[in-house]
Amino acid sequence: MTSSHLTAETFDRNARAALQDTQLRGALRNATTLFGERRRAAIGTVADWEGLRDQARAIKDDVLLHLDRYLEEFTANAEGAGATVHWARDAAEACDVIARIAAERGARSVVKSKSMATEEVHLNAALARLGIEPVETDLGEYIIQLAGETPSHIVVPAIHKTKAQIAALFAEKLGTAASDDVATLTAAARQALRQRFAEADLGISGVNFAVAETGTILILENEGNARLTTTLPRTHVALMGIEKVIPRFEDLAVFLELLPRSGTGQRLTTYQSLLTGTKRRPDGEGPEELHLVLLDNGRSRMLARPVTRQSLACIRCGACLNACPVYQQIGGHAYGSVYPGPIGAVITPQLFGIEHSAQLPYASSLCGACREVCPVKIDIPALLLHLRSEVIESGAGGGHRLEALAFRAYGLMMRHPRLFAWATRLARRVQRLARVGDRIGKANPLAARLVPPLGAWTAWRDLRPLAPRSFREQWRDRR
Amino acid sequence: MSGPGDARSAILDAIRQRLAESAAHEGAHGAPHDPPPPAARPISGNGKVLPVLGDVKFPVGGALDAQPAAMGTPLERFREQASAVGAACEVVRNEAAARETIARILAAAGARKVACSDAPLARSLTRGAGAGGGLGVRDVAGLTREQLFVCDAGVTTAQWGIAETGTLVLESARERHRLLSLVPPVHIALLSTSRICATLGDVLARVHPAGAGRDVESHAITFITGPSRTSDIELTLAIGVHGPQALHIVLVDAEV
Numbered sequence: 052m053t054s055s056h057l058t059a060e061t062f063d064r065n066a067r068a069a070l071q072d073t074q075l076r077g078a079l080r081n082a083t084t085l086f087g088e089r090r091r092a093a094i095g096t097v098a099d100w101e102g103l104r105d106q107a108r109a110i111k112d113d114v115l116l117h118l119d120r121y122l123e124e125f126t127a128n129a130e131g132a133g134a135t136v137h138w139a140r141d142a143a144e145a146c147d148v149i150a151r152i153a154a155e156r157g158a159r160s161v162v163k164s165k166s167m168a169t170e171e172v173h174l175n176a177a178l179a180r181l182g183i184e185p186v187e188t189d190l191g192e193y194i195i196q197l198a199g200e201t202p203s204h205i206v207v208p209a210i211h212k213t214k215a216q217i218a219a220l221f222a223e224k225l226g227t228a229a230s231d232d233v234a235t236l237t238a239a240a241r242q243a244l245r246q247r248f249a250e251a252d253l254g255i256s257g258v259n260f261a262v263a264e265t266g267t268i269l270i271l272e273n274e275g276n277a278r279l280t281t282t283l284p285r286t287h288v289a290l291m292g293i294e295k296v297i298p299r300f301e302d303l304a305v306f307l308e309l310l311p312r313s314g315t316g317q318r319l320t321t322y323q324s325l326l327t328g329t330k331r332r333p334d335g336e337g338p339e340e341l342h343l344v345l346l347d348n349g350r351s352r353m354l355a356r357p358v359t360r361q362s363l364a365c366i367r368c369g370a371c372l373n374a375c376p377v378y379q380q381i382g383g384h385a386y387g388s389v390y391p392g393p394i395g396a397v398i399t400p401q402l403f404g405i406e407h408s409a410q411l412p413y414a415s416s417l418c419g420a421c422r423e424v425c426p427v428k429i430d431i432p433a434l435l436l437h438l439r440s441e442v443i444e445s446g447a448g449g450g451h452r453l454e455a456l457a458f459r460a461y462g463l464m465m466r467h468p469r470l471f472a473w474a475t476r477l478a479r480r481v482q483r484l485a486r487v488g489d490r491i492g493k494a495n496p497l498a499a500r501l502v503p504p505l506g507a508w509t510a511w512r513d514l515r516p517l518a519p520r521s522f523r524e525q526w527r528d529r530r
Numbered sequence: 531m532s533g534p535g536d537a538r539s540a541i542l543d544a545i546r547q548r549l550a551e552s553a554a555h556e557g558a559h560g561a562p563h564d565p566p567p568p569a570a571r572p573i574s575g576n577g578k579v580l581p582v583l584g585d586v587k588f589p590v591g592g593a594l595d596a597q598p599a600a601m602g603t604p605l606e607r608f609r610e611q612a613s614a615v616g617a618a619c620e621v622v623r624n625e626a627a628a629r630e631t632i633a634r635i636l637a638a639a640g641a642r643k644v645a646c647s648d649a650p651l652a653r654s655l656t657r658g659a660g661a662g663g664g665l666g667v668r669d670v671a672g673l674t675r676e677q678l679f680v681c682d683a684g685v686t687t688a689q690w691g692i693a694e695t696g697t698l699v700l701e702s703a704r705e706r707h708r709l710l711s712l713v714p715p716v717h718i719a720l721l722s723t724s725r726i727c728a729t730l731g732d733v734l735a736r737v738h739p740a741g742a743g744r745d746v747e748s749h750a751i752t753f754i755t756g757p758s759r760t761s762d763i764e765l766t767l768a769i770g771v772h773g774p775q776a777l778h779i780v781l782v783d784a785e786v
Binding site: 081085119122132133138139144188189191194208210212233236237240241244245248265273274275279282283293300301303307308315318320321323324325326327328329330335336337345351352353354355356357360 | 540542556675676694703706734751754755759760770771772
């Protein structure tokens with residue numbers, strides 16, 4: 052699901068449009084700068100941050116290498132504690148399972164807490180076809196649901212909206228007075244959603260971590276909406292990617308130390324709910340039923356190579372988005388995917404097909420900022436390079452024929468020294484047309500408007516001209 | 531139409547197949563983008579081993595904000611961290627003092643409809659002389675959902691505290707009314723100071739569902755760090771979104 056018409060296929064165009072949006076760029080600059088500062092301060096409170104990252108990555112590597120075993124262990128323990136575990140090979144199957152659960156129970160009022168997996172499978176659309184409209188209860192998700200948009204950031208989905216825009220939205224959809232005071236807006240949302248919580252008969256959530264040893268799922272949040280969603284209704288459905296499982300209960304400490312600090316600079320988010328099956332007494336608080344839906348949807352395919360397998364280590368903290376110089380300028384919608392930013396650029400092609408997102412692996416200068424901040428040390432630049440080679444090999448990029456030809460010519464030239472020398476002498480003559488002083492580029496109208504792909508370089512940068520005598524010529528003369 | 535077991539076997543088979551593929555591929559030759567083997571150390575002209583970039587440890591965060599070594603007692607650290615996240619803390623000596631403190635908090639908050647958990651540490655507030663009617667606090671027994679949603683304040687216990695983050699931990703087997711810590715706009719939590727652990731890891735060891743299946747006592751363990759909050763609107767902090775707007779922690783300094 053994408054914001055209006057934006058898809059990953061038109062990433063280049065989306066990015067250019069986003070760059071024109073000065074309000075968006077300002078909002079992104081504020082958000083990513085603030086998150087970056089807070090993250091730096093927060094990781095300073097940990098004695099051995101690097102050691103913690105290594106530990107987390109080692110745990111994830113172990114899980115992924117034995118994923119089948121850990122999933123079986125998790126399922127057995129969760130079922131033993133009273134949960135019902137369902138398996139979904141793809142998005143359609145996940146939606147079918149959840150829709151069936153809702154329909155069988157005659158669910159009329161459904162509340163949802165934040166779950167990227169449910170957006171990945173387009174769950175809301177599937178339920179809407181049954182006449183069920185789940186209300187998003189995370190404030191950011193609620194805002195974009197009212198606006199009919201998609202999230203633009205993993206952690207703060209409505210970061211692209213100003214207070215004024217939100218005030219106008221609430222005035223229109225909720226009939227509230229158009230005040231852009233944040234406390235007032237928040238109170239309006241709280242008020243509107245409280246009734247929905249009170250009468251909800253089905254709650255749908257995501258899962259941050261699933262513990263194989265005990266069958267426990269962990270959900271973290273700041274607002275309290277996930278606690279309400281998973282405690283008040285009589286049925287709770289939790290959708291999780293199969294990569295969310297971790298081996299032992301004690302491993303939670305490692306990830307809880309890493310995730311909040313990396314994502315928002317908090318030591319801990321306000322609430323963590325650790326749920327192991329259903330309530331033990333019928334008169335206790337909590338749902339009667341817990342349904343866990345384990346989602347593959349392309350994840351198992353990523354296990355086939357170490358370089359792609361590490362994609363599954365992601366804990367969805369959002370740190371890479373905040374650090375990425377590309378994301379910082381264009382925001383999430385330009386990626387045309389529910390998963391934006393650096394991690395989105397690598398998992399979107401793998402989950403949804405490289406043929407639909409061939410431009411995304413190129414949305415990077417390979418600066419490595421993402422790899423630096425990733426709490427589980429995912430080597431995103433290596434993944435981007437791997438995906439670029441897949442784009443070329445599969446022809447998914449639509450074939451840069453001119454580029455392929457240029458590289459073949461280059462290869463030919465490099466293998467034949469006399470050809471290389473001749474080409475250099477020719478280039479030295481031709482460049483006189485384009486050079487201005489000691490530069491070739493913007494100063495000369497001819498050079499600046501060169502045919503792409505060369506024009507893409509000279510439109511923004513200068514080239515140094517070739518020297519009057521090459522090194523080889525000088526060397527030969529000295530002998 | 532395929533049965534539910536089909537998806538399970540299909541997914542597990544796919545996983546095993548891909549992992550086998552990966553093992554075979556790695557056995558045959560190293561993958562192109564796998565991390566390279568550690569490079570030999572460069573040696574200068576006079577035979578000295580030169581330092582490489584990885585040897586230099588850049589300080590993380592400023593010197594001022596790095597506080598890895600814990601200072602003070604667990605109680606002191608707990609209070610410091612809890613205040614940092616916006617929770618109000620008070621230490622009291624006994625039940626009577628707890629009751630007085632809670633009465634003061636409720637009066638200051640203008641809370642008229644207050645419900646209280648029946649967990650041991652909180653029970654005295656609704657039972658015995660001077661309790662219940664005196665405080666205007668009712669027992670949670672028989673509280674309907676409608677009544678819960680119009681409560682001004684909820685009083686619960688907490689089973690553990692985490693000093694390094696100022697966090698309260700509630701176990702559903704022992705604190706059976708955690709909705710009182712979530713629905714009303716004011717939450718008052720009673721915690722014994724003897725239950726404050728140093729770190730998150732310590733608490734996890736104590737709440738570990740040691741049994742299996744239905745033997746696990748507490749199906750829900752809840753960690754609470756400060757009042758409810760969000761920064762979803764222009765990254766501006768707003769307190770009290772869906773959960774409580776105010777969190778008061780009454781630390782009882784007695785063996786319970």
